[in-house]
Amino acid sequence: xxxxxxxxxxxxxxxxxxxxxxxxxxxxxxxxxxxxxxxxxxxxxxxxxxxxxxxxxxxxxxxxxxxxxxxxxxxxxxxxxxxxxxxxxxxxxxxxxxxxxxxxxxxxxxxxxxx
Amino acid sequence: xxxxxxxxxxxxxxxxxxxxxxxxxxxxxxxxxxxxxxxxxxxxxxxxxxxxxxxxxxxxxxxxxxxxxxxxxxxxxxxxxxxxxxxxxxxxxxxxxxxxxxxxxxxxxxxxxxxxxxxxxxxxxxxxxxxxxxxxxxxxxxxxxxxxxxxxxxxxxxxxxxxxxxxxxxxxxxxxxxxxxxxxxxxxxxxxxxxxxxxxxxx
Numbered sequence: 001x002x003x004x005x006x007x008x009x010x011x012x013x014x015x016x017x018x019x020x021x022x023x024x025x026x027x028x029x030x031x032x033x034x035x036x037x038x039x040x041x042x043x044x045x046x047x048x049x050x051x052x053x054x055x056x057x058x059x060x061x062x063x064x065x066x067x068x069x070x071x072x073x074x075x076x077x078x079x080x081x082x083x084x085x086x087x088x089x090x091x092x093x094x095x096x097x098x099x100x101x102x103x104x105x106x107x108x109x110x111x112x113x114x115x
Numbered sequence: 116x117x118x119x120x121x122x123x124x125x126x127x128x129x130x131x132x133x134x135x136x137x138x139x140x141x142x143x144x145x146x147x148x149x150x151x152x153x154x155x156x157x158x159x160x161x162x163x164x165x166x167x168x169x170x171x172x173x174x175x176x177x178x179x180x181x182x183x184x185x186x187x188x189x190x191x192x193x194x195x196x197x198x199x200x201x202x203x204x205x206x207x208x209x210x211x212x213x214x215x216x217x218x219x220x221x222x223x224x225x226x227x228x229x230x231x232x233x234x235x236x237x238x239x240x241x242x243x244x245x246x247x248x249x250x251x252x253x254x255x256x257x258x259x260x261x262x263x264x265x266x267x268x269x270x271x272x273x274x275x276x277x278x279x280x281x282x283x284x285x286x287x288x289x290x291x292x293x294x295x296x297x298x299x300x301x302x303x304x305x306x307x308x309x310x311x312x313x314x315x316x317x318x
Contacts, residue, residue, distance in 0.1 A: 021136070022203050071163040091134075093134050095223045105309070109303060111202075112202075
């Protein structure tokens with residue numbers, strides 16, 4: 001199947017902002033509840049795959065693309081649709097320059113040491 | 116729509132997921148994939164890019180004129196440091212014609228590794244240049260291939276004309292501990308830079 005057929009030919013979504021490669025996607029609903037996504041007939045099986053993967057933990061756009069074997073651009077459009085329908089929440093990464101708290105970097109260093 | 120980010124300068128709360136990214140750059144075949152694989156479970160990532168913008172001068176589309184996009188594959192890995200704190204590693208595509216992808220990868224990157232092979236040091240000039248110009252903190256990691264002559268880090272520093280603050284380390288990209296040390300060096304360098312930026316304002 002041609003990848004952008006899943007997005008009905010769209011290469012960008014209604015969401016104006018650019019969804020970052022490491023933006024984290026998570027559903028708002030409790031585990032087991034897909035936030036009404038199953039009942040939304042405008043959604044494709046690929047949309048539902050994304051909702052399912054983001055139910056128990058936040059998953060990055062890059063991981064979704066890799067797991068679903070879809071190009072990043074396609075996943076961006078699909079996630080944009082899910083945002084429009086309020087089926088998922090998006091956590092855009094905080095740019096490093098805005099991380100006022102250095103303890104996060106300290107935590108990263110300690111975490112890497114402990115690997 | 117449900118965007119979780121509102122105010123600009125703030126400390127993420129403990130239960131808010133934080134994702135950070137490091138880039139692994141360097142010439143073709145220098146060991147980028149090996150290094151990412153040594154510290155994380157490696158995964159392939161596909162992006163589709165428009166040929167008309169990026170590759171027209173290089174991509175031979177004779178006979179496939181209908182083809183408007185090209186697929187670029189790259190590697191990435193995930194390191195979970197704790198619940199809600201994840202570090203992503205992205206291996207940048209080695210070929211020069213994919214430079215346009217770097218801008219997206221570099222945006223918001225915490226820092227970068229420039230992997231160098233002393234037998235082909237010139238292969239990493241472009242990456243060094245790129246991160247210097249964009250002010251992205253980076254460490255030069257010299258991958259010590261079997262049989263390659265070991266060069267002292269200072270010689271590599273001189274050859275690359277690096278700023279004194281840029282860390283230069285020797286590594287074996289196949290070894291997990293060695294690869295970890297390289298990443299730690301990048302994050303420490305980024306932390307020092309951040310601290311340095313803040314100091315003049317407070318004193």
